[in-house]
Amino acid sequence: MQLQHYIEGKWVSPSQEEFTQFDASTGEVIGSCSTAGLDFGDILAYARKTGGPALRKMSFRERGLMLKQLALHLNDLRKKYYPLSYQTGATKGDSWVDIEGGIGTLFAYASMRRQLGDQRWYVDGEAARLSTEGTFIGTHVMVPRQGVAVHINAFNFPIWGMLEKVAVNLLAGMPAVVKPSEVTSFLTEAMVRDIIASGILPEGSLQLVQGSGVGILDTMGSQDVVTFTGSAATGRKLKGLPQITNEAVPFNMEADSLNAAILGKDAAPGTEEFNLFIKEVRREMTTKAGQKCTAIRRIIVPEAYIEDVQIALGKQLAGTTVGDPRNEGVRMGALVSKKQQQVVKERVQQLLQSSDLVYGQLDDFEVLGDRDKGAYCTPILLRNDHPFEHTATHDIEAFGPVSTLLPYRELDDAIALANLGKGSLVSTICTYDAHTAQEYLLGAGAQHGRILILNRESAPESTGHGSPMPLMNHGGPGRAGGGQELGGIRSVKHYLQTVALQGHPTMLTQVTQQYQPGAARKESDIHPFRKYFQEIEIGDTITTAKHTVTDGDIGNFANLTGDRFYAHVDATSLEGTPFEQRVAHGYWVLSKAAGLFVEPRKGPVLLNYGLESCRFTKPVYPGMTIGVYLTAKEKIEQQQRDDEDYRKGIVKWLVEVYDETNETVAIATILTMVKLKEE
Template identity: 45%
Template sequence: MTALLSNYFGGRWQAGTRGGAALFDPILGDELARVDATGLDLAAGFDYARAQGGAALRALTYRERAAMLAAIVKVLQANRDAYYDIATANSGTVKNDSAVDIDGGIFTLAMYAKLGESLGERRYLLDGEAARLGKEPLFQSQHVLVPTRGVALLINAFNFPGWGLWEKAAPALLSGVPVIVKPATATAWLAQRMARDVIEAGILPPGSLSVVCGSAAGLLDQLQPFDVVSFTGSAETAALVRSHAAVTQRSVRVNIEADSVNSALLLPGEAAGSEAFDLLAKEAAREMTVKSGQKCTAIRRIFVPQAQYGEAAEAIAARLRKVTVGNPRNESVRMGALVSRAQLQAVRAGLQHLRAQTEVLHDGATHALVDADAAVACCAGPTLLGTRDADAADRVHDTEVFGPVATLVPYRDAGHALALVRRGQGSLVASLYGSDAAALAATAIALADSHGRVHVVSPDVGALHTGHGNVMPQSLHGGPGRAGGGEELGGLRALTFYHRRSAVQASTDVLAHLYR
């Protein structure tokens, strides 16, 4: 009988009262564990986090909380091998893809530990300079940011159980706000194990970190006005979060990251075989295959000048043909599985939907699986589609297939390219490829209003850039419009979500005490 993963809630480990949901190996089909949150006293658990965890965290300075994050980093580093085994078994990822999740999460924690150290011995932050309120300078206004006296409910997606946990929890804990983590059920094992290791190490005050596995039913009902909720997932579920009474009636602050039809754009004037052209082809193929395309930031649309359409199709397809797909335990495999049969079916359905308006430039079905049974394994080979009519192919601009699928799209001129990119209705990231610095800068600004991040790749940074889809803690993660309208990370900017801004209007003598 498989193990039932416990929840850590209300300051203690608790098992659900029912059988729960099963977690599977997406390659072998074996049941790995079960998760269940049935029977938890949700109200008591939230109250405990607010009263115990919140009070203890707020009593510490930013520097002291940063030291706790640094200690968490050491615990996670000491258990990396176990995390890699879990990722292989439960997410079906090859080692390099597991590193994006596991080491990416650890790196983000370490970055916020360093940033917190720079904030020193304060328990609140100053926001801007004091402003005179009248003719005389004696009475002024100083804005401050203070930690919210609530709890942060973090609802995460299945594709990054490790990084998704820590990229949210790190700025929350540094801010002095306790967190309740709800990992996606299908891949909850890694998040639960990481949380267990940190909790058992005794680094954080009791109530600072809770983890609830299984169904999310009832969690939103417990949110109170000074709580916050950060959600990553589908637009459909995001709409349910936004419409919940906690948000509409109790004004709970919410951050949403949802669907995103991200773009890669080769600027005009770049010939086939140029450095910029080759960088686009390389990055497009990489983004299609890392994590089997299960990244919210993955490239979904690839825009090239009409004259380069055929050559771009061949350049990208040539790279995809070299990708070995199958069991990540085999060292020859470069791309593992989708996380579940449900996800595999969703990708197949999405691919069929897109194929009604596109042609197949590279067929993922041509990839024979290595050490995997196609009847059991949740594997899909990378598929490159193309459309000759970019304006009429509305499905390409509206549909995100969350797997190893992208579409090549030709454009007539620079204005047409920008219009097509914007048909994504707001995305997490667009990447630009070219050699004209002025044109790249102008295009980046032109697309900045509809993208949370614009990643510019020119030949001089071809070997240095961090990657179209890699989310770095120093930069903003989020996007407007259909991408959810949220903002995460971005260095210390992330702390704002977990603080409340207030204006202190007082004499300069009183305000002087705020600066000490």
């Protein structure tokens, strides 16, 4: 069977066979693929000319809803991908991470539409006042790059590796060309076929090429983005290509690294932490047969506990049944290919020159399957008693179920050993002692993209050492590539261009559709709370009546709330404080502001949705007179959940409370839920 590309709006068979794909457990041929003869210049141009404009016409909210629709569609189909995943050597648990973890990432990024808003651009942060009178300000706006994202993915997660990247570029408004590994791309193709058939994505927003991909970066331009997942050596080679450097193409690299797990001295044998540590290491050694960029390669433990760790871990590994994942009882599947099996063996032989084999076999072992036809490997546990002298452990990675035990004396030694990895995606410190965790963070944080603090309290809900989460950064310095994936909105910004936008506040308000301080306000005879969502315009303002503050206001609020902080109720205790006399509660000021600006009659406003920010900028004393400017700041339409649900949106209002000198005493952003007018 020839695997196909999806390029320029159609499925295309390769012109020749370049790579043959095999079932990792049985050795049976699955299919062949090749990128030979493809015109990558045309493929990338199609994405830029067709997919890019279609995506950029959509708002962040619309693109987020598109992702949600796609996630729901794939979730309904998820079971069909498991049999194909088993052919990569993945167990059911491994496949769950790849398939449902990938779909879950789509859901996670779909939900970020609420943070990004209902525009085609993203206003990043507060405005900066650039002039004395406030008529010239600046703000940072992020807009979609006008190129294409090229994703070069590794073999270990054919689905998650694609979805965790395309979820982000699609939300940002960029099209993608996906180049999965030529070893497991048959699984990626199966899902892409369902994505294309669904018609959910605009044409040109997703293309698939299968094979070596030689030449795919030759026509990249400055508006394009490259993401790479794989070996550090290959990543550095691609990142250094003349086209990438000459065009200053953003290149995000996430490379395999020599990640570590550290057992704290407090986690002695018999403690809950000790048992959790053994369980976590065993899991990370055997999940995906150790073929994970986040897998634990170095097990750093107090020298007094190393024998206990070796024995306990050996017992855990002995319960790991290796074989064809379609066989009942198999807990670890095959490596992805015979070629990978040979590479792992070679790397283990290199490590054995300075380490001892304390568990596992390279050749003579039992499997539930055909050992000769499948790419099987048992868990391999090595031990290096002199990790500062024998440094191969910190340089050579066997990308399989292989880890090395390393002893340490003091925490500083453990930190130094972890840092000898020269940059890692993740490390785990297993401890119940906060000081140990703090010192490890300060000592090792600069060399790691993520640190998991594992103990009895975090373990029940912890996703574990090796699970990158959509809302948390995935990447690391040095050997790990220096890149950054996931991390919520942080990753979306990778596909956006930051523009420092300068001008008059009124113009910037009109351009960004977000009210900027100092912009013209639009006073209306109709109270803004009497307007439906569509009728509210950014800048709509009500200037309220005023109120003169009394001692009774302060005393009544103190009695009502129980907030009897001395500055509010005891004028004799103010010496040495910033206050001249009893001061009104900040929350009274905000509450009174609401009393001044709220329209009491029933109208389109359904409820107060929350308070986004609030600052009290000047003390308010009895005798002062306050008033409020309430201004529509931003609007975000919400999805209608069902036919009986209200059509509604969220409106952000700028609340500016000022005194008789026209100085601001409090400023806040409140949110209301507002009905849409039925058409």
